[in-house]
Amino acid sequence: MESKKICVIGLGYIGLPTAALLANRGYRVHGVDVVQKVVDTINEGKVHIIEPGLDSFVQSAVQSGNLKAHVTPVESDVFMIAVPTPLAKDNKPDITYVISATEAIAPFIKEGDLIILESTSPVGTTEKVRDVLEASGIDTGKVHLAYCPERVLPGNTIIELVKNDRIVGGINPAAAQAGKEFYSTFVEGEILTTNARTAEMSKLTENAYRDTNIAFANELSILCDELEIDVWELIGLANHHPRVNILQPGSGVGGHCIAVDPWFIISSNEDQAGLMKTARQKNLYKTEWAIGKVKNAILQFKEQHSREPKVACMGLAFKPDIDDLRESPALYITSRLMEDGLQVIPVEPNIETYKDWPLQAYDSALREADIVVYLVNHKEFKALKPNGKQVIDFCGIR
Ligand SMILES: NC(=O)c1ccc[n+]([C@@H]2O[C@H](COP(=O)([O-])OP(=O)(O)OC[C@H]3O[C@@H](n4cnc5c(N)ncnc54)[C@H](O)[C@@H]3O)[C@@H](O)[C@H]2O)c1
Known part of the structure; x- marks a missing residue:
């Protein structure tokens, strides 16, 4: 047959x-x-x-x-x-x-x-x-x-x-x-x-649930930064509670699903989806906050060394070990820094080219950079030793 x-x-x-x-x-x-x-x-x-x-x-x-x-x-x-x-x-x-x-x-x-x-x-x-x-x-x-x-x-x-x-x-x-x-x-x-309607809503619900929980982690990460607490250590400790499972913070939320799907629910009834909307906005804000952090570090470097620093932006994809750039906060952060005319070295080991960007290998970028900004937890970055460099870590590379 x-x-x-x-x-x-x-x-x-x-x-x-x-x-x-x-x-x-x-x-x-x-x-x-x-x-x-x-x-x-x-x-x-x-x-x-x-x-x-x-x-x-x-x-x-x-x-x-x-x-x-x-x-x-x-x-x-x-x-x-x-x-x-x-x-x-x-x-x-x-x-x-x-x-x-x-x-x-x-x-x-x-x-x-x-x-x-x-x-x-x-x-x-x-x-x-x-x-x-x-x-x-x-x-x-x-x-x-x-x-x-x-x-x-x-x-x-x-x-x-x-x-x-x-x-x-x-x-x-x-x-x-x-x-x-x-x-x-x-x-x-x-x-x-x-x-069909329940199945449609189930997919949206799964991603809105994750977005909301990541927003909690991202909010914590901003608070911890001000309180001088290592947020990844904190989350690791809190997660030892048998009924607590906090997700990991990052430079925002990306990808075609989690950063997008909650809007499918929010736009259907903005008044009743306030929590999901706030979570979405919090995750978008985390990306803006990260840009501010990098710019502050650049300003401080300039004051101390009287020259522009070279900034390696490590990773452009929306999550580790893939080439997918859709809705990527890492890509967004890097492009915003480049648009401002800063000396950015973009690094993405999973793609060969992106527009006319001067993508660089991660090891040479690390050598050349004054400030190393970890945006994505790619496996290639984990073994790197950015000795003597200023490191800004938005993804818990360790
Ligand atoms: N990528 C994921 O991880 C993922 C996970 C779960 C669900 N989804 C959902 O699955 C759907 C597809 O996502 P994707 O990531 O595969 O998208 P994609 O952009 O990778 O692929 C979609 C393909 O469809 C083609 N296309 C567009 N219009 C067409 C048409 N009328 N006829 C034939 N081909 C057409 C495009 O050229 C493209 O190659 C989306 O709704 C997405 O939200 C994606």
Whole structure:
């Protein structure tokens, strides 16, 4: 019997590993991306993003003949949508990519197909997808439509795609069941079913919860700085309490999920989401505070040495050991310092180039710098010995 055909729409950090996983499990996968270069790269068995193990995973999927990338969809048994859902300027979610992906697959959907939205989405988006399908002439009573949020940790995606528990929210119970049956063919974690709205809110809730807890750690870090207390030691000690688990502070909160998703809730009801809004603002403030700290250190250095210091900004990614710069506070801090004409040495071991920035290797940057600012806890930085340098540590490198 021929294996099911799966159409994965959007071949980025989520869609590409998912497409490769399904292909390696024997499904015939038709990957779709609107960017021709992405499609060409994948068809060569290569990857356009950095994720540990993804290159060989994609290579084997392509070599097996089970994964092919295209710019347009095709008739399939399952359609998975994993396109971006960015924030618009007014901090409201932009679901236009989801809508256009839905419009693109609509002509290829037949009775009995399973359509899954994986993109992080504001509550009600799956219902909007249903409306778009209906408007395209599809009887949504005869297909299965479900929302299944992705909650992998970048850097550990390939393992977590299989191991994590999953929530499948059906537009009706039959769709939830159909989604569960499909995911159970490749997920080892528990698969929990609910309705689409609850599944949408669950993803947003998970990230708003983390954002709020990181805001607590960031607030502590500012207070501790003034009180001359090592915040990482403090948190380590406090976490010995059996019911306390404080997260780690940093230079802010970045990435496509935690820094973004709380707005999907806040913008739906600003009056009732005051705590989440304050947390979001606190995390944004931490980044501004960090910029102020570095600028003060530069001023002091100038006063003491009568020259401009060279400042190594160690790390640009939004978290350790990845190349993802989206919503990165480290990138933002570095660019703000560069915009001010300060002598900045940007360092990011996980990328080769960024715009026209003079990226430098971490060891030579360390040698050259007067002030070393640790922005990201990359593994390469941990063994460095910035002897004799002024160190500003926003990420607890130790
Ligand atoms: N990256 C993560 O760690 C992560 C984790 C959980 C959830 N998510 C969510 O998953 C979704 C996808 O995120 P991502 O990180 O994979 O994004 P991404 O930007 O890495 O990839 C999205 C891809 O979709 C393509 N695309 C855009 N519109 C398209 C269309 N109409 N048809 C086909 N392709 C299209 C883009 O060219 C891009 O290659 C987002 O909603 C995100 O919030 C991401």
